[in-house]
Amino acid sequence: MFEQIKENHKERVTIDFEGNLLDVPAGITVAAAVMGYAKQEFIRISPSTGDKRAPFCFMGVCHECLMEIDGKTNQQACIIEVRQGMHIKRQMGPVEVES
Amino acid sequence: MKHRWDLVVIGAGPAGLSAAATAGEYGLEVMVLDEQPSPGGQVYRNIERASPERIEILGKDYLQGRALVDQFRKGTAEYSGNSIVWKIEPEGHLFFSKNDCSREIRSRAVIVATGATERPVPFQGWTLPGVMGAGAVDANFKSSGTVPRGPAVLAGSGPLLLLTAVHLIHLGVHINGVLDTTPTASMLSAARYLPRALKRMDYLLKGLGMLAVLKKSGTTWIRSIQGYAAQGKDRLERVAYRTKNSSGSFDANVLITHEGVVPRFDFTRQLRIPHKWNPVQRYWYPETDPFGKTREDAIYVSGDGAFVHGGVSAALKGRLTVQDIAFRLGAISRRQKIEACRHIGKRLRMEHAVRPFMDEMYRPRPSLYALEDDVLVCRCEGVKVKDIRNALAEGCRDANEIKVLTRCGMGPCQSRMCGMALAEIVARHLDTDPGQIAPLTIRPPVRNLSLSELAEVRLFGQEA
Numbered sequence: 001m002f003e004q005i006k007e008n009h010k011e012r013v014t015i016d017f018e019g020n021l022l023d024v025p026a027g028i029t030v031a032a033a034v035m036g037y038a039k040q041e042f043i044r045i046s047p048s049t050g051d052k053r054a055p056f057c058f059m060g061v062c063h064e065c066l067m068e069i070d071g072k073t074n075q076q077a078c079i080i081e082v083r084q085g086m087h088i089k090r091q092m093g094p095v096e097v098e099s
Numbered sequence: 100m101k102h103r104w105d106l107v108v109i110g111a112g113p114a115g116l117s118a119a120a121t122a123g124e125y126g127l128e129v130m131v132l133d134e135q136p137s138p139g140g141q142v143y144r145n146i147e148r149a150s151p152e153r154i155e156i157l158g159k160d161y162l163q164g165r166a167l168v169d170q171f172r173k174g175t176a177e178y179s180g181n182s183i184v185w186k187i188e189p190e191g192h193l194f195f196s197k198n199d200c201s202r203e204i205r206s207r208a209v210i211v212a213t214g215a216t217e218r219p220v221p222f223q224g225w226t227l228p229g230v231m232g233a234g235a236v237d238a239n240f241k242s243s244g245t246v247p248r249g250p251a252v253l254a255g256s257g258p259l260l261l262l263t264a265v266h267l268i269h270l271g272v273h274i275n276g277v278l279d280t281t282p283t284a285s286m287l288s289a290a291r292y293l294p295r296a297l298k299r300m301d302y303l304l305k306g307l308g309m310l311a312v313l314k315k316s317g318t319t320w321i322r323s324i325q326g327y328a329a330q331g332k333d334r335l336e337r338v339a340y341r342t343k344n345s346s347g348s349f350d351a352n353v354l355i356t357h358e359g360v361v362p363r364f365d366f367t368r369q370l371r372i373p374h375k376w377n378p379v380q381r382y383w384y385p386e387t388d389p390f391g392k393t394r395e396d397a398i399y400v401s402g403d404g405a406f407v408h409g410g411v412s413a414a415l416k417g418r419l420t421v422q423d424i425a426f427r428l429g430a431i432s433r434r435q436k437i438e439a440c441r442h443i444g445k446r447l448r449m450e451h452a453v454r455p456f457m458d459e460m461y462r463p464r465p466s467l468y469a470l471e472d473d474v475l476v477c478r479c480e481g482v483k484v485k486d487i488r489n490a491l492a493e494g495c496r497d498a499n500e501i502k503v504l505t506r507c508g509m510g511p512c513q514s515r516m517c518g519m520a521l522a523e524i525v526a527r528h529l530d531t532d533p534g535q536i537a538p539l540t541i542r543p544p545v546r547n548l549s550l551s552e553l554a555e556v557r558l559f560g561q562e563a
Contacts, residue, residue, distance in 0.1 A: 001229060001353065002245040005270065007150045025244070027148060032243030041334050042228045048510070049481035052333050054228035056478070056516070058235035058242075059141060060134060061216055063479065063511040063547075064226075074511065074547070078238075081136055 001054065002036035013084040030077035030088055031055050031065045040090075043067060043077065047094040066091060073097075100179065100204070102559055104130045105428055106421075107193055107206035108176075109184050109366065112140020113410045114402025115212035116167050118417035119176035125421070125430040129176035130204070132195050136180045138168050140214055141234065142410040144241040153244055156269050161241075167414060186543035187211075187366050191397035194556065196548060202557040208397050208424045211367060212417060215360040215403035217259075218382070219516045220467055221476050221484075223328035225356075229335030233263040233357035240266070249273035252338040252351040254327045256281040257461040260357040261309045268316045275349040277313070278324040278340050280358075282464050289460035296456035298449070319349075325466055329354050359461060361519070362404045368541040370398060376534025380407065381463045382519075383538065390423035391416065399424065412450045419443045468523035476524070477517040479510020487521060491528045498525050498539050511547060514539050 009025035016022075017038040024033045034040050035054065042052035043065055055065040058078045065077040068089040073096075077088070106122050108115045111133035122129045131138070139146040143164025154162055171178075179197065186194040191206045217232045224230065233253070239245050249272040253264050256279060264277055296303060313320060327340045330348070339348040361382035364374060372393045374383040384406050391399040401420040402413035419440060426436040470476075472485035482505045490501045498521050501507060507521050508514030514521070522533035529536070544553065 002239065002247055005152055005240075005244050005246060007152045007244050028243035028245070029239075032239055032245045036243065036245040046226075046478075046481065048479065049226075049475075051226065052228055053226060053478075054231075054334075056219075056225075056231050056235060057217070058231065058238040059216075061512065061515050062219075063515075066511060079134065 001041055002032065004036055013082055013086075015082050015084075015086045015088060017088045018090065024082055026082065028082055029058075030067065030069060030075075030080050030082055030086070031058060033082050034067070034077065034088065034090075042090075044090055045092045047091075050093065068095070100202075101128070101130070102204050104128050104204065104206040106130075106208045106210065106424060107132060107191070107204065108210045108212055109193075110140060110212035110214055110402075110404075111135065111138035111171075111178065111180075112142060112212060112214045112402060113164070113167060113414035114214070114404070114417035114420075115140065115210065116171045116417070117414040118210050118212060118401055118421045120167075120171045120174045121418045121421045122425060123174035123176040125425040127425060127428060127430055130206070131176055131178050132182040132184050132193070133178065133180050134183050138171060138178060138180075139164055140410075141238065143168065144238060149241070150244065153240065156266055157241070183546050184366070185546045185548055187370055187398065189370060189395040189398060192559065194543070196546070196552060199549075199552060200557070201548065201552050201555070203559045205559055206397070207428060208399065210391070210399045210401050210417070210420055210424070211404055212400075212402045212413075213363045213366065213404045214413070215407050216363050216515075218358045218361045218463070219519065220356070220358045221470060221474050221517070221520050222326070222356075223471065223474055224330055224335070226475055226478050227329045227331050227335045228333070229331070229352060230329045230354045230356065233259050233355050236263055236267075236355055246270050246272055247353040247355070249353075250275040250349075250351055251353045251355055252276050252278065252349050253355045253357075254278040254280065254324065254338065254340070255357040256464065257357055257359050258306065258309075258457065259360070261306070261313070263355060263357065264318065265309050265312045268312060268318065274316075274318045275351055276319040276321060276338075278327050278338070279320060279322045280324045280327075280464050281322070281461060283323055285460055285462055285464075289456050292456035292459055296453040298452040302453045358467065359463060360403070360407055362407060364404070365515075365541060365545045367393065367400060367404075368538070369543055369545050370395060372398070374538075376532065377406075378532065378534065379458050379462050381523075381533070382407070383533075391420040392423060408451060408454060412447060415443050415447050415450060419447070468520060468527060470520075470524065476520050477505075477507040477510060479512050479516070480506040480508075482507040482517070484524065487524050488528070491525065496525070496529065497537060498522055499537065501525065502539055508539050513541070513545075513547075
């Protein structure tokens, strides 16, 4: 859905998106990495309606970007920056809550 | 981090940065808590790390944020990024989360400088992937240097829609159409404010310049749009629109909407501070004195969160707010305060000359919330217009009651996306405006927090 403009990125990091390793510029958001580099068209499946969703606001308001990041569910991918070795997964519907 | 401060500022946009820098110059001990990783707010987002390529597109309006951030960084105020405040107590006690750990700090004064957000307006298909706000495109570009793949369709009203179109044109993103919902009547009624606005020819020329770029690019621009809808199966495929006499559609990879900006009122609502209704721009804003002081002596609101005047004004308002705080805390004399206020007030009046014209020109169109029954209002919980209307038909009159009945506003975004629409739908049904009805109650924690983090919160004075 998104693509990166031509820029000189000195620093890059490798992240794991659902088992695929991606090389992305440091400092970008997880949501930008998923929409721009993992080339995904959606970021989660709504637990209430079951339809595919993607971020609407990209600034921490709409909560349509909730993802599993490094094993923690319901993280706001649009305000969290990528880190070297980060593991990112989409949430396909409701998520289990640890007891 | 220290536990006790003279001033805690929430948000590092223009208001927060100028307030913090000024208070630091007056010798106050200042902490800025910001949810972003670096200062700038939305308008100057990520300015410290912006590449030349991004600056070339965003221009000097964006670049002027660098002076503001530099001045702040050079000063004594401390900055804490990735810090999410989730409760404020009226005495100036704050709770915030950082690195999955919550703690309490206390301050003699608090400035809520959380700015404005795009007015979320539901419409048919707005949950389809590919539909996003103009602010989303802006935030993504500033933070990550990514742009939406075309073809794009833009829809709505206001200067930010125009600005987004211009940025996309410069970035080479193909725009299939701009659907301008600004009613012709608004342009006519705004005309009476034009003489005053002429004092700020620079702003008017900027607007005309943007229109010229749009025109020169040959972009299809349709005016007096009465409604638009996103269509597609699992993602956006087409955007349909209608005017008074016609209808049509455009293929689109992305639909970028914008229906104006409104103050963020999470904290002022959580603090139970009374709000007023702006009938022109249709939003709530907190009741404050001219400095931004609320009815709670320790709590101030500054910048666009107090009333939407834009980024340049927000920086001035931040400085103005600090004059009152610094005087009350004994950091400056009455004379110093009066002198500074005279100077800032003059610049604010100059800055505001163009606002009545803009606010009238881009007032929300009357049909904005005349929504069809099957439009989804609450994205999180999947509540539709008809669910709200059913509750109204059953005799519910209170938005909070409808929330409990339908779950509208009970999802992860905590009514940030649907609260205003819910109030507008209820008000419409009662033939009044949202200023006359009780809005949804906002309770702490204002932001999502895990129960374990809440249980382990480090209270004031407790060490790790």
